[in-house]
Amino acid sequence: MKHHYTLTISCPDRAGIIAAVSGFIAQHGGFIVEASYHTEQEAEHFFMRQEIRADSLPFDANEFRRLFTPLAEKFGMVWQLADSAIKKRLVVLVSKQDHCLDDLLHRWRSGELLVDIPCVISNHEDLRSFVEWHGIPFIHVDMQSDKAAAFKKIASLFEEYRGDTMILARFMQIMPPALCRRYAGRIINIHHSFLPSFVGAKPYHQAYQRGVKLIGATCHYVTDELDAGPIIEQDTVRIDHGDTVDDLVRYGRDIEKTVLSRGLRYHVENRVLVCGNKTIVFR
Numbered sequence: 001m002k003h004h005y006t007l008t009i010s011c012p013d014r015a016g017i018i019a020a021v022s023g024f025i026a027q028h029g030g031f032i033v034e035a036s037y038h039t040e041q042e043a044e045h046f047f048m049r050q051e052i053r054a055d056s057l058p059f060d061a062n063e064f065r066r067l068f069t070p071l072a073e074k075f076g077m078v079w080q081l082a083d084s085a086i087k088k089r090l091v092v093l094v095s096k097q098d099h100c101l102d103d104l105l106h107r108w109r110s111g112e113l114l115v116d117i118p119c120v121i122s123n124h125e126d127l128r129s130f131v132e133w134h135g136i137p138f139i140h141v142d143m144q145s146d147k148a149a150a151f152k153k154i155a156s157l158f159e160e161y162r163g164d165t166m167i168l169a170r171f172m173q174i175m176p177p178a179l180c181r182r183y184a185g186r187i188i189n190i191h192h193s194f195l196p197s198f199v200g201a202k203p204y205h206q207a208y209q210r211g212v213k214l215i216g217a218t219c220h221y222v223t224d225e226l227d228a229g230p231i232i233e234q235d236t237v238r239i240d241h242g243d244t245v246d247d248l249v250r251y252g253r254d255i256e257k258t259v260l261s262r263g264l265r266y267h268v269e270n271r272v273l274v275c276g277n278k279t280i281v282f283r
Helices: 015-026 061-075 100-107 128-133 147-160 177-184 205-212 245-268
Strands: 004-012 032-040 045-053 078-083 089-094 118-123 138-140 164-166 187-191 213-220 233-239 273-274 278-281
Touching: 004 015, 004 061, 004 273, 015 045, 015 061, 045 078, 045 273, 061 078, 078 187, 078 245, 089 100, 089 147, 100 128, 100 245, 118 147, 118 164, 128 138, 138 177, 164 245, 187 245, 205 245, 233 245
Parallel strands: 089 118, 089 164, 118 138, 164 187
Antiparallel strands: 004 045, 004 078, 032 045, 187 213, 213 233, 273 278
């Protein structure tokens, strides 16, 4: 993909927003290669995403931001401009289960997922050799003796490695509320159920006991309410009375990997805009 800028906007809905933004880009010779729009009718809020070829503009991203600011202020926009030349830095947290981590690292090594992974943090040592084989630093943080200190260490590492997004790839710990608020919209979790069903621990066991006919997985932003943050992506698979809990776990692993990779791609490509406790995903 050619070097491009991605402009994302949310603001109160009113006439003339698209014309004003597109006019600003056209005024400077900008070439829009992708554009998406959505209005939340009840909230009367407007959302926009545009990809602009960088080589079509006579200035860089910083100058774009400076020139665009007066227009953004006029419409009361919450906005950002992302540069495709700058890869997002993902700090991955994991416990013992490796299927989601394995899938992410495969996509990263193959060039399918265009990000940097500066480190992997875990509360167990089990995956050290696997991670280090990929040439990525593996950092063990003990969660047994002092969880508050452990999460303080995780936040410190996230800052030290200049992380943009924290990925909970089956990290089986509950994030403290202060950390969730500090990095709002920057922590992504994969939960092994079709939320809002079966929140918390052992959702496949809960699903089995309830006798459901579908199980699923959910990729969502983390908030201080457990498994209740804005949902980015979901999927399901059909099951029946003959399936055991182990079968559900096995089916679920495949869905978890797919849902996390799709949700993460949407986030990395700046396709997700948060609206209250929902998301607008411009796929």
